[in-house]
Amino acid sequence: DARVTQTPRDKVTEMGQEVTMRCQPILGHNTVFWYRQTMMQGLELLAYFRNRAPLDDSGMPKDRFSAEMPDATLATLKIQPSEPRDSAVYFCASAGPSLRQFFGPGTRLTVL
Amino acid sequence: KQEVTQIPAALSVPEGENLVLNCSFTDSAIYNLQWFRQDPGKGLTSLLLIQSSQREQTSGRLNASLDKSSGRSTLYIAASQPGDSATYLCAVRDSGNTPLVFGKGTRLSVIA
Numbered sequence A: 001d002a003r004v005t006q007t008p009r010d011k012v013t014e015m016g017q018e019v020t021m022r023c024q025p026i027l028g029h030n031t032v033f034w035y036r037q038t039m040m041q042g043l044e045l046l047a048y049f050r051n052r053a054p055l056d057d058s059g060m061p062k063d064r065f066s067a068e069m070p071d072a073t074l075a076t077l078k079i080q081p082s083e084p085r086d087s088a089v090y091f092c093a094s095a096g097p098s099l100r101q102f103f104g105p106g107t108r109l110t111v112l
Numbered sequence B: 001k002q003e004v005t006q007i008p009a010a011l012s013v014p015e016g017e018n019l020v021l022n023c024s025f026t027d028s029a030i031y032n033l034q035w036f037r038q039d040p041g042k043g044l045t046s047l048l049l050i051q052s053s054q055r056e057q058t059s060g061r062l063n064a065s066l067d068k069s070s071g072r073s074t075l076y077i078a079a080s081q082p083g084d085s086a087t088y089l090c091a092v093r094d095s096g097n098t099p100l101v102f103g104k105g106t107r108l109s110v111i112a
Helices: none
Strands: A005-007 A010-013 A019-024 A031-038 A042-050 A053-056 A065-071 A074-079 A088-095 A101-103 A107-111 B004-007 B010-014 B019-025 B032-038 B044-051 B056-059 B062-067 B072-077 B086-093 B100-102 B106-111
Touching: A005 A088, A010 A019, A019 A088, A019 A107, A031 A074, A042 A065, A042 A074, A042 B100, A074 A088, A101 B044, B004 B086, B010 B019, B019 B032, B019 B086, B019 B106, B032 B062, B032 B072, B044 B056, B044 B062, B044 B072, B072 B086
Parallel strands: A010 A107, B010 B106
Antiparallel strands: A005 A019, A019 A074, A031 A042, A031 A088, A042 A053, A065 A074, A088 A101, A088 A107, B004 B019, B019 B072, B032 B044, B032 B086, B056 B062, B062 B072, B086 B100, B086 B106
8 A cells, every 4th residue: 555654753853953854755656745734824835846856845944944855765854943933744745647646644843 | 826715614513414515716727626634633635636627536425526617626425424524625736737725624523
């Protein structure tokens, strides 16, 4: 049963620390998305890639966030330095040619 | 700019009822529409995908319809069960190169 995997599932860190979240998209999916979900803002798109190239990262705070796809099986989202307002659940999603989108279980980030 | 609205924000029904969740979107020239389910503390689960050329899709007790001309989609749930309790999100994709635009969801409670 193919699914998107994310690590870690939970992360608690202190303000100012670097946070790296990882995502393994479904094998064969060439489009990868990063979202952030909070109670206040709902689901926000941060960035997305097609064939490992960034298509849009306008949703990310550029000064502290960065997203990359080192290879087709790994996407990373980094926050440096982290701030309490970054506390949220971060979701990765992937899609294949049909563009049906599948989400990972999320990383719950708490920045103290 | 595409906007997706889901009304009502919350709905409570007794077990066994058939129910309809509504989704409307402002720009009718869409590529596809996807319905998701999210359980508390979990990721989004893809339920149904309707391509722009299709009028409806069915999966088990779920049926989603699409009327592009009126900018509407409905998710019909037959014979509701307590296990159907979750937040249901509708999302629209405008083209093959744009991301999904999400509604804020309808929180469904099915009371035994």
